[in-house]
């Protein structure tokens with residue numbers, strides 16, 4: 001059994017949990033998906049509801065976007081605001097809506113064998129004069 005690597009509170013990071021759901025449009029769906037079908041992603045783990053399938057072609061189109069949607073993004077970033085992805089079949093009317101459903105905390109040492117760089121000493125902030133200290 002592998003020896004657990006030490007974890008510390010400061011090696012924590014967060015990722016959004018995602019839900020990717022099939023959304024109908026005014027165009028017919030050609031592929032084998034129907035409105036409401038979905039999968040969820042938490043960390044690196046994708047899960048489907050029991051008995052439901054998800055076609056590999058739209059999954060392949062969605063995969064590059066999912067790690068970016070898992071991460072905290074700037075409010076002005078299109079990755080924050082844009083959530084609907086078209087089916088890669090140009091004849092299919094399905095959209096795939098990516099929703100951030102929760103935030104999960106992970107520890108660096110639990111998800112990679114690469115160590116964090118050594119902590120650098122904190123730099124002191126320059127003193128800024130305030131009303132209380134300006135005349136001193």
Ligand SMILES: [Zn+2]
Nearest residue numbers: 031087092094
């Ligand atoms: Zn489709």
